Amino acid sequence: MxxxxxxxxxxxxxxxxxxxxxxxxxxxxxxxxxxxxxxxxxxxxxxxxxxxxxxxxxxxxxxxxxxxxxxxxxxxxxxxxxxxxxxxxxxxxxxxxxxxxxxxxxxxxxxxxxxxxxxxxTGDAFLVPAGNPQNLTNYQDILNNPETILAMYAGGNHVDAARREGLGDAQMMQLPGPSEALAALRAGRADAAALTSFEAFYMADRSDGLFVATDPAALPEWTLxxxxxxxxxxxxxxxxxxxxxxxxxxxxxxxxxxxxxxxxxxxxxxxxxxxxxxxxxx
Incomplete structure (x- = not known):
């Protein structure tokens, strides 16, 4: 375009x-x-x-x-x-x-x-369902719950960050962009989405209460x-x-x-x- x-x-x-x-x-x-x-x-x-x-x-x-x-x-x-x-x-x-x-x-x-x-x-944050029922605030929370899936977009820094924190491909859903990550959350195909904090708070604010952004400080300092x-x-x-x-x-x-x-x-x-x-x- x-x-x-x-x-x-x-x-x-x-x-x-x-x-x-x-x-x-x-x-x-x-x-x-x-x-x-x-x-x-x-x-x-x-x-x-x-x-x-x-x-x-x-x-x-x-x-x-x-x-x-x-x-x-x-x-x-x-x-x-x-x-x-x-x-x-x-x-x-x-x-x-x-x-x-x-x-x-x-x-x-x-x-x-x-x-x-x-x-x-800027830092990063997770976008999660309202109330964060699985208490997913950082990569270790994902790693310690083997059934959980973290959405992210291909080519983003979150791919390397997740791997650095020990996540394997089975728990990483790589998508073209943030809108696709949001769609995966809405459809229940992912449990959280790793985004920049700007994106996470923007999407949460426009989700009619369906999603919330986690605290960027819960992620490692090197994700700033x-x-x-x-x-x-x-x-x-x-x-x-x-x-x-x-x-x-x-x-x-x-x-x-x-x-x-x-x-x-x-x-x-x-x-x-x-x-x-x-x-x-x-």
């Missing part, structure tokens, strides 16, 4: 920014110099990144990426929606120039993706993660400019006003954590 290009801002600041980008090396700079749109790949993930009813990119990761690009004077953007598992392969295959939607900065991903400096920090915007290694020059604009935009009044609708608060700001640290420690 391709989202129509956003209108290109015509201003002196834009011309200056594009002129600066055109002096850089890399396939993304070449596209911008040729007047092509910046292609942003993302999945339909609640709160993080999704298309609205008009097909425009929404969600806090998309909004922050677009805000930083606008800070650079760049607004000619085309959004492309794909399955979560297709984001990194699509970036590497040059189908997108940037990937958003809430990619955690993880060591395994850093081997293939150059991440921006972090745009958010930092979100980044992904680029190809070949676009290192552009990424350096993006990070310079990131430093100006992150935490600004403009950004925080745009974040209110997503429940992104000061506590979600990335703080002093760097991408280098997250790649080495997550």
């Amino acid at each position: 391709t989202i129509k290009s956003l209108a290109t801002l015509i201003s002196a600041g834009t011309v200056l920014a594009v002129s600066t980008v055109s002096a850089l090396a890399g396939p993304l700079a070449d596209r911008i110099e040729a007047g092509e749109p910046i292609r942003i790949g993302f999945s339909n993930i609640p709160v993080f990144g999704y298309p609205d009813e008009n097909g425009e990119p929404k969600g806090f990761a998309n909004e922050i990426a677009l805000g930083i690009l606008a800070e650079m004077g760049l607004t000619n953007v085309e959004g492309i929606v794909t399955d979560w598992g297709g984001l990194i392969p699509g970036l590497m295959a040059n189908r997108y120039d940037i990937i958003t939607g809430g990619q955690y900065i993880l060591g395994a991903r850093c081997e293939n993706v150059s991440f921006s400096e972090p745009i958010a920090q 993660n930092w979100v980044g915007i992904g680029f190809r290694d070949a676009d290192a020059d552009f990424l350096a400019q993006f990070n310079a604009a990131h430093a100006r935009y992150m935490g600004s009044d403009e950004m925080m006003a745009a974040m209110q609708q997503y429940g992104y608060v000061d506590a979600n700001l990335p703080g002093d954590t760097t991408t280098e640290w997250a790649c080495a420690n997550r």
